[in-house]
Amino acid sequence: MSKSIVFYFSATNTTKQRAEKIASKLGADLFAIQAEKPYSAADLDWHDPNSRTSIEQHQRASRVAIKDDLPAINDYDTVLIGFPIWWGIPPRLIADLIDRLPLNGKQLAGFATSGSSGFERAQSYLERTVKENNADVQVLPGAVLNSDAQMDAWLKQLNLN
Numbered sequence: 001m002s003k004s005i006v007f008y009f010s011a012t013n014t015t016k017q018r019a020e021k022i023a024s025k026l027g028a029d030l031f032a033i034q035a036e037k038p039y040s041a042a043d044l045d046w047h048d049p050n051s052r053t054s055i056e057q058h059q060r061a062s063r064v065a066i067k068d069d070l071p072a073i074n075d076y077d078t079v080l081i082g083f084p085i086w087w088g089i090p091p092r093l094i095a096d097l098i099d100r101l102p103l104n105g106k107q108l109a110g111f112a113t114s115g116s117s118g119f120e121r122a123q124s125y126l127e128r129t130v131k132e133n134n135a136d137v138q139v140l141p142g143a144v145l146n147s148d149a150q151m152d153a154w155l156k157q158l159n160l161n
Contacts, residue, residue, distance in 0.1 A: 021151060
């Protein structure tokens with residue numbers, strides 16, 4: 001039987017709730033990631049081109065440091081990463097997470113919550129970040145999961161249910 005871990009970043013608890021449901025459904029371990037420097041409401045103001053997230057998201061090579069040490073993932077076969085979609089892609093701390101995880105030999109699947117974006121650019125971002133790390137990892141199709149029905153269908157598609 002495959003063993004899974006769910007990492008997630010959630011600025012407003014929406015992704016947290018989805019990650020908790022996925023972890024519960026899979027019997028997976030759950031790990032919240034946070035930015036080393038927490039985001040304030042002003043940082044998250046996507047209407048302000050000078051907000052922290054606006055600046056971070058528009059710098060392709062940008063990385064946002066993660067606050068805590070990460071758990072060892074040697075015993076896991078599948079790594080799921082949940083995040084909100086910002087400017088069509090994952091928040092930049094997801095790249096730092098991928099940089100730091102020893103993903104060789106694993107399956108990786110991303111999932112997101114979003115009010116308006118699809119997952120296509122986020123999928124490309126995950127695949128590119130994995131490639132930049134020369135990781136031998138199978139990147140599975142990700143999805144935006146705003147409902148339980150979407151979550152159930154995605155887990156079934158990936159044979160993780």
